[in-house]
Amino acid sequence: MTDVMSPEALERALRKIGEERYHNLHPFHKMLHGGRMNFGQVQAWALNRYVYQAAIPRKDAALMARLEDRALRREWIHRIHDHDGIDADSGGIERWLKLTDGLKLDRAYVISQEGALPATKFAVEAYVRFVYERPTLEAIASSLTELFAPAIHAERIAGMLEHYDFISDELVAYFRKRLDQAPRDCRFALAYVQEHARTPEQQAAVLAALRFKTDVLWAQLDALYFAYVEPGFIPPGAFRPAPK
Template sequence: MTQAPDRAAFEARLRQIGEERYHDKHPFHHLLHSGGCTPDQVRAWVINRYYYQSRIPMKDAAFLSRVSDPALRRNWRRRIEDHDGTEVGTGGIHRWLKLAEGVGLDPDYVSSAQGVLPATRFAVDAYVRFVRDEPMLPAVASSLTELFAPKIHKDRIAGLLEHYDFANAETISYFQHRLNEAPRDVAFGLGWVLDHAVTQRDQDAAANALIFKTEVLWSQLDALHSAYVDPGRIPPGAWQPGEGLL
């Protein structure tokens, strides 16, 4: 088998994918963070992003169902606890619904996923299937978009607090928590990928998995921008402004 490039070169390759492809560069995020979104555009983002957030623990549970290493299971299950919480009223999903409430949405409507864009649903469901069905190395590598998440969370916290009346300690608590959770998760995930990608084929598979994940994130914003910004073509069944409000 072909000898793989060294560990440092492989890590640099992974980080370059984020530099080129991470969704912090999408026009919708620039609009959101600069205060350019209307209240309904913010609501549309909250509704669609909720679908992604709600499927993360399902993705991780599917992954854990095929992990035979107890050490890996112990580490990975913290991701489910981060999103679901360890008791009622805790966890990332609960905090996201506090954001939904803050922007004037009924949390029950948001959690029903009724108004999710078709493209969001397809992209997120494809990600869950990828982690469930692909070999272990690309399944883990697909999570490494968390390498690039702290910057976008910092930009988002600053932008929301500066430009939007709904932003306060409670409504943006999801992002504050992720500033601590994401680096911890990615430190483990990156180390695991670097340790297990021992051939050129392994490294290519891991890099391609990370590219796939960036495309999952980017495609969600493309759909959001098309439906609610330009040209403003909302597909049948997706959220219409005025629906699902408190």
């Protein structure tokens, strides 16, 4: 990149990354949303995805610890509240645990993350570390997968309710809540990135940060596919579904 993009051009470049690299394109998600997974495979997905859900407040707290701007901290802190809960809202992590409860996974086992795939843990921690170590602009840009999240949540709600008799409307409460939360979050993050990415180098770093985040999400599904679909090699110590 040698020229500075306009804010509109930068947004188009960011959205193009989602069109090409977001994990809704992964074969695992296509199987999950299309009803082509068995109960044990859905359990494995929910258990591993909990590792990511549980890490979101930690990565946001890691970012906030470095922010000198009080107004920015005040804006960002609601992301922690969204997941950890505040006042009457039990939070997204609790809603995810309601999903794993409904899938007959022991809650203490899920929270322990003992049965999660090694690659899941490595990918998630790489994301937390990225947000902690990289400049604020890049850390915020990495959250912009939220630009693409509402579509995948809507697809997931419809597909899972249609295809799996063990999924109820109550169990997809996490995704329904994110239909409102994700657009709000990404509006702020996108505006911040458009305002502060002022040089070709900064804009290139912003795009690279979003590509990194899509890689984090994609790697988690690669691991799930390898372990629970094809070739079905489950690492030692990882969750093993009950025999069919």
